[in-house]
Amino acid sequence: MQIGVIGYNKSSSIQIRQTTLSLAYEVGKNIAKRNAILISGGLGGVMESSCKGAKDQGGFTIGIIPHEDFSQANDYCDAVICTGIGMSRDFIVANSSDGIISVGGGVGTLIELCVGYMTKKPMVAIKNSGGVSDIYGGKFLDERNRILIETRKDPVSAVEYILSKTRTRSSF
Amino acid sequence: MQIGVIGYNKSSSIQIRQTTLSLAYEVGKNIAKRNAILISGGLGGVMESSCKGAKDQGGFTIGIIPHEDFSQANDYCDAVICTGIGMSRDFIVANSSDGIISVGGGVGTLIELCVGYMTKKPMVAIKNSGGVSDIYGGKFLDERNRILIETRKDPVSAVEYILSKTRTRSSF
Amino acid sequence: MQIGVIGYNKSSSIQIRQTTLSLAYEVGKNIAKRNAILISGGLGGVMESSCKGAKDQGGFTIGIIPHEDFSQANDYCDAVICTGIGMSRDFIVANSSDGIISVGGGVGTLIELCVGYMTKKPMVAIKNSGGVSDIYGGKFLDERNRILIETRKDPVSAVEYILSKTRTRSSF
C-alpha cells in the first residue's frame, strides 16, 4: 500500500502555519503505523513534515522530486525518485499513490488532486489545514462527479478512510 | 505568438453542446486571424473544433498529443508533437502557450489552467461554454492569488485580451 | 511531413567544426525545400544552424526544448514547445519526427537515435559530420537489428532518403 501526502512546499511566498505542519507530521506517523509506504513530492514543508512523522514511527518514505539529481530531496526520504521532469512530476506522485491525503497546499497540490480525481483515487483533505485542502475539500473538481474529495478533521481517520477504500490492490 | 486552446475532449461520458464546439471553432478562427499559432492537446472535441476554425482561416495549428505516434491527432493539426508521456502532456500544452483560452472542459482542462496559473500566464475562460470554464472562470485557483482566470463572452474579445497581455514576448 | 534534425548543442566542452554546422545548415535548407517541417531540440549548435537553413529557405521550424519557458530557444524557431521535462524531451523530438537526420552529436543525440531505432523510424547519419553520427552511422544499435542507421555524404540525398521512406503517413 502506497499513500500519497500532498501539500505546501516550503516557500518564501507563504508562511505555513505550525498547526498545518503538525497535521502533516501526524498524517505521516499514522501512515507508518499502518505499514503503508509514504509517497510524496520529496521537498520541504508538508512533504518534509509528513516524511519526518513517518520516519519517527519507523515507516518507509519515497520522495518523487522534480530534479534529476538527489540533492534537493528532504532528509527524511528513504528513497528518492529523481524524475528530472520538473513540476510535471506531480502526475507521478498521484499515479503512484493508492490513495491521497492533502494538507494545505497551493496550485501544485491542486494539480495532484486533479490527477487523483481523473483516475478516481480515494482522496481526503484534512480540514482546517488551509489552502486548496480547505477550498476544494468536500467537492467534485468537475461536473462529471467522478470522485468526491473527502474531508476529515484528524490524521487518524484520514488514513483509515484511505485504507478502507484501497483494500482492493492486493500485494503492495 | 502561441495561444493555447483547451477544453473538452470528445468522450463517451459526456455530450459536448454544439454551442460549445461553435465557440471553440470561433476561438480558433480568431487566433488565426491575428496570426498567432494555435496550440492544443491535438485530440477531439474542443481541440478539434478550434483547430478546424484556425485552418478555415488559413492559420497554423500544433497538436501536442499524449501518444508516442501520430495516429491519434485530429485532422486539423499542421504539426503534431508526439509526446509519449500520456496525460502529463497537459503541462507541455500550457507551458507552450503565451496565453490560454478555455472552452468548457473537464479535469484535464483544469490541470492546464493550474499550470498556466502556476506560471502566471494570461488566461481567459469563455462564459457559458460549460464545464470548468464556468466553474473556475473569474476565480483565483489558490489563496496566493497569482493570476485571475478572466472571463469573456465572445471569442473575439478573448483573443484580444490574450494579445493585449502578451506583447512582451517579441519574436514568436 | 516532419523531419527531425539532431546533433551537437553549443557547449563549452566541445568545439563544433564549421563544416559540421554548414552540413546542418544545408540539411535544414533541403528540408524546407521539400516542404517538410523541421523538428529539432530548439537549442544551439546543429539545432540552430539547421533551423537557420530552413528559415533562409522559407521553411517552418519547431524547437522542442527542455525548459518550461520560451527564453532558451534559438532565434530560428517558428514555434517553440516548452516541455519543462528536461533532457527527457529527447524522446519527444524523436517521436515527433517521421524520419531523423543526425549531424555530429554527443550522447544526447545517441539517445534520440535510440528512440528512433526503438520505433523503427528511418534515420540517416551525415558522413564525416563527427560525433555519434560517425560512430553509429551504418550500424544497428542492438542485436535485434530493428532498423539500420543509414549514412549519406550530403544533405540532399539524406533528405531524399527520409522522404522516400515516409510516403506512408499521408496528411502531414
Added chain:
Amino acid sequence: MQIGVIGYNKSSSIQIRQTTLSLAYEVGKNIAKRNAILISGGLGGVMESSCKGAKDQGGFTIGIIPHEDFSQANDYCDAVICTGIGMSRDFIVANSSDGIISVGGGVGTLIELCVGYMTKKPMVAIKNSGGVSDIYGGKFLDERNRILIETRKDPVSAVEYILSKTRTRSSF
C-alpha cells in the same frame, strides 16, 4: 544507496538466456546483501529476476514503470512508481540510481546507459550477459569520454565496484 539494474524486458521478440536471468538474480541478491535499494524499470525479464534476487535476500526494490497504474509491475517490487510517461521513464530509472549495473539488454537499456553516461554515473556491464551489455561494455558512448562503462564477470564484483564509487552521497 540506490543501485539500478537494467537489462532485457520479457518479450516475444527475443528469448533471454537462462544464464542471463541467473546473473540478474545474483546482481539483485548482492545489492540486497549490501543494504542498497534496488531500482529497476519494474517489468519482466532481467528486471523481474533481479528484483526476485533482492527479495530472496530480504532487500528492498522499487520498480519505475512506464504505466500510470500499478498492474504491470512485476511481483517482486516493494514499491512501484507509476510514471505514466511511457518509455521516457528510462531517464528516471537512470537518474534515480547512484550507480547502474546492466545485464544483457536491448536499445531501451542502451538509453539508460546513455542517461547514466550523460550524468557520469558509475556503470558496470556484466560480461557475457549478452545484448548491449556486451556491445557497449568497456566503451565510452561518445567522443567526450565522460565515463567508461566498466565490465565485470561476476555480480559480486559489479556491486562492489558501484559501492566503491558511490561513497560520496551520504545519507541514502
